[in-house]
Amino acid sequence: GNSVTQMEGPVTLSEEAFLTINCTYTATGYPSLFWYVQYPGEGLQLLLKATKADDKGSNKGFEATYRKETTSFHLEKGSVQVSDSAVYFCALWDAGGTSYGKLTFGQGTILTVHP
Amino acid sequence: NAGVTQTPKFQVLKTGQSMTLQCAQDMNHEYMSWYRQDPGMGLRLIHYSVGAGITDQGEVPNGYNVSRSTTEDFPLRLLSAAPSQTSVYFCASKRGGTDTQYFGPGTRLTVL
Numbered sequence: 121g122n123s124v125t126q127m128e129g130p131v132t133l134s135e136e137a138f139l140t141i142n143c144t145y146t147a148t149g150y151p152s153l154f155w156y157v158q159y160p161g162e163g164l165q166l167l168l169k170a171t172k173a174d175d176k177g178s179n180k181g182f183e184a185t186y187r188k189e190t191t192s193f194h195l196e197k198g199s200v201q202v203s204d205s206a207v208y209f210c211a212l213w214d215a216g217g218t219s220y221g222k223l224t225f226g227q228g229t230i231l232t233v234h235p
Numbered sequence: 236n237a238g239v240t241q242t243p244k245f246q247v248l249k250t251g252q253s254m255t256l257q258c259a260q261d262m263n264h265e266y267m268s269w270y271r272q273d274p275g276m277g278l279r280l281i282h283y284s285v286g287a288g289i290t291d292q293g294e295v296p297n298g299y300n301v302s303r304s305t306t307e308d309f310p311l312r313l314l315s316a317a318p319s320q321t322s323v324y325f326c327a328s329k330r331g332g333t334d335t336q337y338f339g340p341g342t343r344l345t346v347l
Contacts, residue, residue, distance in 0.1 A: 163341045227277045
């Protein structure tokens, strides 16, 4: 079956530091890849997505590139802010021959940014 | 357009009690689902529905029931709560044929 593995957290950074959160996946088909973000006390919000190999998703200064050769979708940001403190989830959506498919999540990575 | 709404936001139950977590969406999405979020385990699918009158089990369905009488609503029922059901529950919806799900704000449930 499909699976998503994220780097262990928590990750603690100082403001303006560079961020990388690693994500690798296992899938039998041609999945879409997502990063969701969960701010404290809130639900999940879609941060960015990529639907095919070599696509780059980007939003709010974050970006991630769909790498089929390494089965990876690492999240990066050049300069983090305190407001980026949240839990980040990598996820994979596989249609599986249906119109609704299945969304598989990684375990989540807690990011804390200090001033 | 309120998106996906969930009630209540917080709930404390005693072991053996029953309750219903409410979920509604106003986007006319065919697909709705329930997840539970536990530390270090990401989100796991409990039940899902591809349309009114159609439901199916996800990865962790035991102890939960669902029904889908309308397109808008997808309640999750705990018949006899257990401490192992202490978790944060998220409802989500999406349009058929698309890949992006929209999540509600979550319900934090504690079972004593």
